[in-house]
Amino acid sequence: MGSKKRDSSRVTLSDVARLAKVSAITVSRCIRNPERVSEDTRVRILRAIDDLGYVPDMAASALASKRSNVVGLVIPSLTNSVFTDVLKGVYDAIEETRLTVQIGNSRYSPSKEENLIRTFLQQRPAGLIVAGVNHTEAGRKMLEASSCPVVQIMDVTDKPVDRLVGFSHFEGAKAAVRHLHDMGYRRPGILTARMDPRSRVRLAGFTEEAQQLGIFEPARVVSTPLHSSVGLGAQLFSDLLAQAPDTDSLFCNNDDLATGALFEAARRNIRVPEALGVCGYNDLDISAEVNPSLTTIATPRYEVGLQSVQMINAALDPEGEAAPPPVILGTKLVPRQSTRRRPMPSVGIHSGETT
C-alpha cells in the first residue's frame, strides 16, 4: 500500500518544554493564552517551538479538552454557486483562525440535514453553521440543545436557534416585482423550481407584492420541484407562454432560470426588454454578461460566509458576550438591460429611475 515511512517520533509538548526549560503545561498555556505567561518564558517557549518545528496534535487536544476545532457546515449543495460562494467566504474567514471546516451536504433533504446535524454534534464541534432556518423538529431540538454556538445562515426568522446571519428572500422578491411594475410591466409571471424553503418564500413575496399592486394572476405562476438549471429555465418559460401568452415580464427565482428564459426568448425572437422584462435573483457572474444583461437581485452570499465564521469565533472567545442579535444583510436590485430603463409611456405609470 501507500505507506512509505513509519511515524518518525513526533515533536511533542514535552519536547518543547524540555528545550525551553519549563513544564509541558506551561507550553500548552503559552500557546493558547500567551498573555498568561511571563514575557521571557514566552520568548523561550516560542523559540523552542520554532526550533523544533513543533505542531500541536489536534486529536490529543480534542480528546483532552473535549472540544474539537472543527466547525461543521451544513449546506444543501456543493455545486450550486450560491453555496459555493458561501463556502468561499467561510474558508476565507476560517483561515485566519485555528478552526477547521467540515462540510456536510444535505442535498436539500431535511432528513439528511437532520442526520448531518446529529453526526456533527456527536463530534463535539467548536461550532455549527447551518443553511436555512427550516429544520426537522428533531434537528431543531438538537441544535437548541447543543453546547456549541450555532449559526443559521442565508435566511431570516423571528426565532433563530442561536445566532443568525442572512437576508430576506421575501423582501428581495418584492423588490423585484416592484421594479418590474415601475418599469411599466403589468403582467408579470414567475418561474420557480426546486421548492426549497427559500424558493417558497420568494414565491410568497412575489405573490404578495403582485397582489398589492393589483397585477397578480395565478396562471402566470409556473413552478416545479425539479432542480434549477439553465435548461429548466427555458422549459418553464415555454410552459408559462403556453398557459399565459400575454405575460409581459418574468421574475425568475434564480439567475439560472432567468438565463434559460433569456435564451429561450432569443430563440423565439421575443425582444427583451421591449416585449419581455426579466428579473433574476442572486446576481451570478454570468448575469452581467448575457445578452441582454440580466436585471437581478444581488445577494450577499460571500459576506454571509465570512460573518458566520466571525460569529462562531466571537462565541468561542471567552470574553464573548451573549448571543448577539441576528444580522440581516441587505439584498440589492441591480437594474440591467433585461428590463426597460424607463416605464412605457402608454400603459405607463411613473418613474423608477435608478441612477
Add this chain to the structure above:
Amino acid sequence: MGSKKRDSSRVTLSDVARLAKVSAITVSRCIRNPERVSEDTRVRILRAIDDLGYVPDMAASALASKRSNVVGLVIPSLTNSVFTDVLKGVYDAIEETRLTVQIGNSRYSPSKEENLIRTFLQQRPAGLIVAGVNHTEAGRKMLEASSCPVVQIMDVTDKPVDRLVGFSHFEGAKAAVRHLHDMGYRRPGILTARMDPRSRVRLAGFTEEAQQLGIFEPARVVSTPLHSSVGLGAQLFSDLLAQAPDTDSLFCNNDDLATGALFEAARRNIRVPEALGVCGYNDLDISAEVNPSLTTIATPRYEVGLQSVQMINAALDPEGEAAPPPVILGTKLVPRQSTRRRPMPSVGIHSGETT
C-alpha cells in the same frame, strides 16, 4: 457565549463492553473488523451499541492509532465549477466510508499549496488528494515522503508521486483543434487565461496539433494571467479580432471563455458557426444551453472525484496491494451547434445546417 449544556457523560467503548459482557478491545475490534469477532458476540455488541447510542470518539481513535480518518483535499478553487464537480464526486464517495474530508484551497498558488500539504501531513491524514501534478520542490518531496496514500488528480504525468486519476489536457486540446479542422476551419485562434499548468498544457496541445495541420499562427494566440470568466472571454475575443481579424474559429481554454466569446460574437453579429466556429473545454451545464449550443471537450470531473476517494480507500484496506497504475480517464469531444456539422466544401463560406 453560546454554550447551553455541560457535557453529559458520553457513552464510551467500555459502557458498550460492559453491557455486551466483553472487553473494550473486543468492541473496538468489532467496529473496525466485524469479521474478526465471533458471530454471537458481534450480535450482542451491535445490540449494545444500538441500545446505548454509542458513537465512536474520533479524536480518541486518532490519538491512539496515530491515524486520523481525515482525507485532505487540496484544490485551487472553491468556486470554479470544474473543482466543485470534483468536490461533489469526492463527497459522494466519501459518504460510503468512515472517512472525512478536509478541503484546502490553494488559490492557484504553488506556495499556498505547499503550505496546505505541510499542514495536512502534520495531522496524520488517512490520505491526501491533490489537484495537479505540478508542485513546489518541497511540496513534492513532502508528498513522496508521506506515510499516507496520496492521489494526484485532474492531470497526467509519467512520474506520479503515488496514485493518480486524471485525464490528458494535451490530448483534449488536440482533439479540439482536429475537430475545428475537420469542420473546415483553417484559421483557428486560441483564448486562454489563468495560466495554470493545465491551461498551459492545453495551449501546448493546441499549438502542436495546429502546427501538424499546418494552420498554426502565433498571432491567433491570446492569453492572459487573469482568472477566467465569461466577461474575460468576451474581452479576449475582441483582442484576438483586433490582432487577427480573419480568424475563423476559436479553441477556448474553458467553457467560460467560450461562452463569453459566443456572447461577444452575438453582439458583433458574427454568425456562429458559419463565420466562426467555437470549441470550449469542460462541458459545463450551460454549454448545452447557450445559443448556439457550444461544442466542447467533456471532462470527467465528477468521476475523478469519485475514483480518487476509492483509491484512498483501497490503499487503506489492509488487503490492499501496491499502488495501482495511474488511471487515465478519457475526455470526449461533444459536437454542438457552435461548429459546423459538415466541413465546408471548399474554402467557401456557407452551409452548417443542424437538423
Add this chain to the structure above:
DNA sequence: CTGTTAGCGCATTCAC
C-alpha cells in the same frame, strides 16, 4: 477468537 496492559499528546484541576 478474546483479554490485559500500556500509553497516544494534551488539558483540567488543583496546588504552590
Add this chain to the structure above:
DNA sequence: GTGAATGCGCTAACAG
C-alpha cells in the same frame, strides 16, 4: 506565574 498528577477514549502489542 508555574508545576504535578491524572485521565480524556481509544487502540497496539502482545498473551492466552
